[in-house]
Amino acid sequence: MSNFQQVLSQALMSGQILTNExxxxxxxFRVGGPADYFAKVETEAELAGILALCGQWEMPYYVVGNGSNLLVGDGGYRGVIITLGKNFSxxxxxxxxxxxxxxxxxxxxxxxxxxxxxLTGIEFASGIPGTVGGAVVMNAGAYGSELADILGLVRLLDQKGDVQEVSAAQLELGYRSSNxxxxxxxxxxxxxxxEAGSEAQIGGQMEKLAAQRRAKQPLEYPSAGSTFKRPSGYFAGKLIEEAGLRGFCVGDAQVSEKHCGFVVNRGLATAADLRQLFYEVQRRVHEHSGVELELEVKLLGEF
Ligand SMILES: Cc1cc2nc3c(=O)[nH]c(=O)nc-3n(C[C@H](O)[C@H](O)[C@H](O)COP(=O)(O)OP(=O)(O)OC[C@H]3O[C@@H](n4cnc5c(N)ncnc54)[C@H](O)[C@@H]3O)c2cc1C
Known part of the structure; x- marks a missing residue:
């Protein structure tokens, strides 16, 4: 066991540390190589302890929620992946x-x-498969609403281990972005x-939106949702379709036949296949329409 692994284990009382996870x-996306260390923390003290250790040892770290907006390279991640355990849920x-x-x-x-x-207001987000942490960071949204519309206070931990509670306005929430x-x-x-609402109406709206997702999105395949951000004045999916890329493949990575805004893993895609497909779509869409598609999916680790 490495010295770092030893001190990391000591920093976790109720949490869990895995290696080469x-x-x-x-x-x-169901792809991604091993993380050197994978720490599931159960208390704020453990989390602060790990951040301090990573600082002292100059060890990179990255916080992962449900991994629903993330492509991790086939070579994995050199450092500590931190995830929040059930006490944070x-x-x-x-x-x-x-x-x-x-x-x-x-x-x-x-x-x-x-x-x-x-309580009404969060129906739009009921089908987004992320955690609260990931959704706040991404200012996740759907059907014309976004988290910024309903977010009040947010509690945050900084690298020094200090906790602050700030209003959403201080997070510079923009289209799929924050600071x-x-x-x-x-x-x-x-x-x-x-806001107070009717349970029947709220339930009905959630069911309606879930049915829309099932009808329009390729939920039968692993993906990270919309691969690209919506370019101002356009729809990414439409631009991709117009560039002739519906169903376009690199290995088992494919521009979804059902929804061109999604790239899916048809089973055996590698992270390298997926990333190459992203770049090829960007190149061909630019060639076809002059529009630069920006990735919404975050890339992490060694490819
Ligand atoms: C089928 C499908 C449909 C989707 N539909 C939508 C949609 O309609 N709208 C939409 O906006 N997105 C959608 N997404 C994308 C994704 O679900 C959202 O971006 C979601 O908010 C990501 O949350 P996560 O917990 O999975 O974050 P992750 O993917 O794990 O991480 C995303 C980012 O947040 C950071 N992060 C996560 N947790 C924390 C934390 N506690 N503290 C600090 N940083 C943190 C990570 O470091 C990373 O930078 C979809 C994805 C899929 C697979």
Whole structure:
């Protein structure tokens, strides 16, 4: 056992540390090589301890939520992948029309709690397969709404181990972006400001949106959702289709036949195949329409 692994293990009381953990187990693309260290933390103290250790040992680290917007290279990640364990996944009422959720909670679970409490406003996010932490960082959105519309306070941990609670306005939430990763902050908890509604209507809306997703999105294949951001004035999927790329493949990586905005893993795709397909789509769309597609999916590790 390396010295670093020893000190890392000591920093975890209730959490868990794995070595050479395949990232294919932790991403919705189902690809990605081994992370040197994979730490599941269960308390804020453990998390702060690991960040401090990574600082002292100059060890790179990266926080992963549900891995639903992430492509990890086949060579894996040299450093520590940090993920938030079940103690970070609670959802509770915080005032009549507010819910507070741990950063590790899935949006679907927060949406279920809202439904149960007859709170409306988060229906749009009920089918986004990410955690609260990942969704805040990405300012995830769908059907004309985004997290910024319902986000109140956010609790964050900085690299020094200090906790701060800030309003969403301080996070510079933009289209699928925030300033959280650049400031090397970890989301601990978020508050959602909702409104009283009818349980039947909220449930109906969630079901309607879920049916739309099933009809339009290739949910039968591993993917990371929309591969590219929506370019201003265009739709990425339409540009890709117009460039003749529906169904275009590199190995088992494919521009979805069902929805050109999605790149899917038909089973045996490698991260290298997927990344090559992303770049080829960008090149051909630019050639065809002059529009530069920007990746929404984040690339991590060694390819
Ligand atoms: C089938 C499918 C459909 C999708 N539909 C949508 C959609 O409609 N709208 C949409 O916006 N997205 C969609 N996505 C993409 C994805 O689900 C969202 O971007 C989601 O918010 C990512 O959350 P995550 O927990 O999986 O984050 P990850 O992919 O694990 O990470 C994303 C980023 O957040 C950071 N991060 C994660 N947790 C924390 C934390 N606690 N603190 C600090 N940083 C953190 C990571 O470092 C990374 O930079 C879809 C994906 C799939 C597979």
């Amino acid at each position: 395949p990232m294919s187990r932790h991403t919705t 609670g959802v509770r009422k915080a005032g009549a029309e507010k819910l507070r959720a741990g950063a590790g909670a899935l949006l679907s679970v927060v949406a279920k709690a809202a439904l149960k409490g007859s 959280i990763s650049a400031r090397e902050l970890v989301v601990l908890e978020a508050e959602f400001c909702l």
